[in-house]
Amino acid sequence: xxxxxxxxxxxxxxxxxxxxxxxxxxxxxxxxxxxxxxxxxxxxxxxxxxxxxxxxxxxxxxxxxxxxxxxxxxxxxxxxxxxxxxxxxxxxxxxxxxxxxxxxxxxxxxxxxxxxxxxxxxxxxxxxxxxxxxxxxxxxxxxxxxxxxxxxxxxxxxxxxxxxxxxxxxxxxxxxxxxxxxxxxxxxxxxxxxxxxxxxxxxxxxxxxxxxxxxxxxxxxxxxxxxxxxxxxxxxxxxxxxxxxxxxxxxxxxxxxxxxxxxxxxxxxxxxxxxxxxxxxxxxxxxxxxxxxxxxxxxxxxxxxxxxxxxxxxx
Ligand SMILES: Cc1ncc(COP(=O)(O)O)c(C=O)c1O
Numbered sequence: 001x002x003x004x005x006x007x008x009x010x011x012x013x014x015x016x017x018x019x020x021x022x023x024x025x026x027x028x029x030x031x032x033x034x035x036x037x038x039x040x041x042x043x044x045x046x047x048x049x050x051x052x053x054x055x056x057x058x059x060x061x062x063x064x065x066x067x068x069x070x071x072x073x074x075x076x077x078x079x080x081x082x083x084x085x086x087x088x089x090x091x092x093x094x095x096x097x098x099x100x101x102x103x104x105x106x107x108x109x110x111x112x113x114x115x116x117x118x119x120x121x122x123x124x125x126x127x128x129x130x131x132x133x134x135x136x137x138x139x140x141x142x143x144x145x146x147x148x149x150x151x152x153x154x155x156x157x158x159x160x161x162x163x164x165x166x167x168x169x170x171x172x173x174x175x176x177x178x179x180x181x182x183x184x185x186x187x188x189x190x191x192x193x194x195x196x197x198x199x200x201x202x203x204x205x206x207x208x209x210x211x212x213x214x215x216x217x218x219x220x221x222x223x224x225x226x227x228x229x230x231x232x233x234x235x236x237x238x239x240x241x242x243x244x245x246x247x248x249x250x251x252x253x254x255x256x257x258x259x260x261x262x263x264x265x266x267x268x269x270x271x272x273x274x275x276x277x278x279x280x281x282x283x284x285x286x287x288x289x290x291x292x293x294x295x296x297x298x299x300x301x302x303x304x305x306x307x308x309x310x311x312x313x314x315x
Contacts, residue, residue: 001047008161023280032290040290041180042074045146047154059138060085064123067096068297076110086110091120100296147179155183168283174261178206182213185224194224197268201234230268256310261291
């Protein structure tokens, strides 16, 4: 999709006193290093979506996201690379247009349409989508977060890649729209434990969503577990104490993380380790799904301070 992608993404060992104490070996699969913009799960989820859009002869691609969406940010760049016009349907008010995320999306040529939160809730509704298709007949519509069967196909490729790099027992990933965890389950062929950390509140419905995606992918694997109690107050919410713990981990390990996805996964992992969830000798892979551009939005909103996080280079 993008010729400069850094694949296979590297696997690194993470040293941390808590892991040593519990005799665990922890690795991180650095998908955040795949590409400076289309990083992490975005690269994998968009790969076949954009191939499909081009091969069918669509004129462009259209998708949905919040005002600081990692997905829209990556889609804008990837579409520019593919010479595919892109439309982003954004939840919320027009003033988001000037934030760090959407300023870049626009710079890469994405046109933005802002819709109120009530209308945004219809993004999976059949009638709403039919009307949208009628309005943009030449655009391939990609669901929010890029999650569809084409995303599963792209994410599933990380399993063979990872198996050739390291032996492990459990892989852990943050979960939003559930395309990433579903792709891992599909690609894993029941070889490992797969743990998902939901970053949204009341995310129990995602279990059924994962089942549906897997069924359509003809996969009936049951070697996965979704934790819904580590959302820390809801999507993009976190306490000062949580931020302190995330930063301490990032500083101790020199792993760049952000508080919305990777940070919540790390806090969940630390809690599970403290609770003795993993037996001694267990080998765990943390999937770094990227999203580091989101740090700039959080800085802009004064939710975090720039000098306290390992920031990616501005693009
Ligand atoms: C950085 C990052 N990590 C993880 C996720 C969660 O992935 P998924 O929506 O496929 O569950 C997202 C959202 O797509 C994300 O932007």
